[in-house]
Amino acid sequence: MRVRSALLVSLVVALLLSVGPTTAVALDDHDQRDDQRQDIVIELQDDGDAIWTVEYHRVLANESEREQFQTFADEVRSGERDVRTDRSTFAQFLPYAEERTGREMAIQDASWDRPTVRPVSDVAGYNATAYSNETQVGTLRFSFTWTNFAEVDGSHLRLQDTFLTASGDPWYSEVGSNQRLVLQAPENHDFVRTPHGIDNNRIVWEGPTLLGPDDYDIVLVSRAGVLGFLRGSWPLLLGGLSLVAVAGGLIWYVRTRDDEWDDDAPLPDWWPASEAFPDRIQRLLDGSSNGDAGGPSTPPADDPVEQTTTEAETSDVDPELLSDEERVVHMLTENGGRMKQAAIVDETGWSNAKVSQLLSQMDDDDEIEKLRIGRENLITLPDVDPTQIE
Incomplete structure (x- = not known):
C-alpha cells in the first residue's frame, strides 16, 4: 500500500494561518512564506506513547499584527475558525501504522494550546538579525497523544515500523520548506541507533528533505535497563574486581618486599580520595543513589x-x-x-x-x-x- 504525498500535505499543511479579517495563507511545503514556519515535535514517552505538537509560527512585525494574530488564535481555540486541523487530521494515519506494527493505537487529548508571542530570537529557524528588535513571533500549537507509538522491547524503544506502510514505504516521506521534524527521546533514554547526529538527546530533520525507510531506523535504550544489566551481572563484576585486587596486591608486594612500611607515605594518584568510594560502587550495583546497601543513606522524610x-x-x-x-x-x-x-x-x-x-x-x-x-x-x-x- 503506497501513500501518496497528498496525505503528507494533509498532515503538515492543513492549518490556514490568517491574521487578516478576510485573507488566508496556506502553510504548504511548496509555497510557504519566509515569515512562517512549522515545527512538528514528537516527544517519546517511557511506555511507548508519543506526544505530538504541531507548531505554527508567524512573524508579527507590529502591534496591529499581534492583535490580529491573537484574535485569530482565539477564534481557532474556540472553534469559530475552521482551520481543518483536528483529531481526524492525524487519525487517518493510524491504519497504516497499526497494519505495519500489529499494535492497536489511538489519538487522545487532542487540543489547541494557548498561543504564545515571543521575540524572534527565541524561535528556532529564524535569522534574528534580519528583523528589527521589536519583531516578535506568534505561535499556535496543536497537541495530542498517540498511544503505542513506539515498540517497547524490554528496555528498548523501536520506531521504524511505526512510520512504514505494509509495503515498507514511509507514510511521512517529506519535510517541507520552512519545516522541521523533531524526535525527542524520553528523559531516561538514550539513542543507540539513529540516521544522523543527535542534538540535545533529539533528532532534527530540517526541510526541505525527503525521508526513506532508513531514516526511521531508530532505537533507544533505557538507562534503567543498563543499570538492571549491571545488577544482574554483579557476580561477574565482583569477580573482575577481585582479580584486579589480587593483581594489585602482587604488584605491591614485588615493589615493597625489600622496603619498610611507611605509614606517612603519600597515597598513589590512582587511589580514591573519598572513603565512600566502595559505597558508590555498591550503590551502582544496587541501582540506587541512596546507599541502600550500606552506603550513606538519605534521612527519612520525617527527619x-x-x-x-x-x-x-x-x-x-x-x-x-x-x-x-x-x-x-x-x-x-x-x-x-x-x-x-x-x-x-x-x-x-x-x-x-x-x-x-x-x-x-x-x-x-x-x-x-x-x-x-x-x-x-x-x-x-x-x-x-x-x-x-x-
Missing part, C-alpha cells in the same frame, strides 16, 4: 534536619535540573500544595496533552491527586486536603 534543609532550599531549585515529575511536585510545594491543571500548563509551557498524560501517570503512582471541579482539574499533593480550596 527534622532534612525537612529544614529541604524547606530552606525549595525556592533555590533550578527547574531545568529537575525531572518532569519533580518539577510538578516543586511547583505544587511552592503554591501551597495545590494548583489548577491549567496553571501548570501555563507555568511550564508544556502542551495540554503532555501535562494531562504526566499528571495521570503521577496520580496512578500516588505522587499527586487529581480532583475534577467543573471543567477543570485541581492538582494537589497527597497530604493536602483538596476540599480546603483557597
Whole structure:
C-alpha cells in the first residue's frame, strides 16, 4: 500500500494561518512564506506513547499584527475558525501504522494550546538579525497523544515500523520548506541507533528533505535497563574486581618486599580520595543513589534536619535540573500544595496533552491527586486536603 504525498500535505499543511479579517495563507511545503514556519515535535514517552505538537509560527512585525494574530488564535481555540486541523487530521494515519506494527493505537487529548508571542530570537529557524528588535513571533500549537507509538522491547524503544506502510514505504516521506521534524527521546533514554547526529538527546530533520525507510531506523535504550544489566551481572563484576585486587596486591608486594612500611607515605594518584568510594560502587550495583546497601543513606522524610534543609532550599531549585515529575511536585510545594491543571500548563509551557498524560501517570503512582471541579482539574499533593480550596 503506497501513500501518496497528498496525505503528507494533509498532515503538515492543513492549518490556514490568517491574521487578516478576510485573507488566508496556506502553510504548504511548496509555497510557504519566509515569515512562517512549522515545527512538528514528537516527544517519546517511557511506555511507548508519543506526544505530538504541531507548531505554527508567524512573524508579527507590529502591534496591529499581534492583535490580529491573537484574535485569530482565539477564534481557532474556540472553534469559530475552521482551520481543518483536528483529531481526524492525524487519525487517518493510524491504519497504516497499526497494519505495519500489529499494535492497536489511538489519538487522545487532542487540543489547541494557548498561543504564545515571543521575540524572534527565541524561535528556532529564524535569522534574528534580519528583523528589527521589536519583531516578535506568534505561535499556535496543536497537541495530542498517540498511544503505542513506539515498540517497547524490554528496555528498548523501536520506531521504524511505526512510520512504514505494509509495503515498507514511509507514510511521512517529506519535510517541507520552512519545516522541521523533531524526535525527542524520553528523559531516561538514550539513542543507540539513529540516521544522523543527535542534538540535545533529539533528532532534527530540517526541510526541505525527503525521508526513506532508513531514516526511521531508530532505537533507544533505557538507562534503567543498563543499570538492571549491571545488577544482574554483579557476580561477574565482583569477580573482575577481585582479580584486579589480587593483581594489585602482587604488584605491591614485588615493589615493597625489600622496603619498610611507611605509614606517612603519600597515597598513589590512582587511589580514591573519598572513603565512600566502595559505597558508590555498591550503590551502582544496587541501582540506587541512596546507599541502600550500606552506603550513606538519605534521612527519612520525617527527619527534622532534612525537612529544614529541604524547606530552606525549595525556592533555590533550578527547574531545568529537575525531572518532569519533580518539577510538578516543586511547583505544587511552592503554591501551597495545590494548583489548577491549567496553571501548570501555563507555568511550564508544556502542551495540554503532555501535562494531562504526566499528571495521570503521577496520580496512578500516588505522587499527586487529581480532583475534577467543573471543567477543570485541581492538582494537589497527597497530604493536602483538596476540599480546603483557597
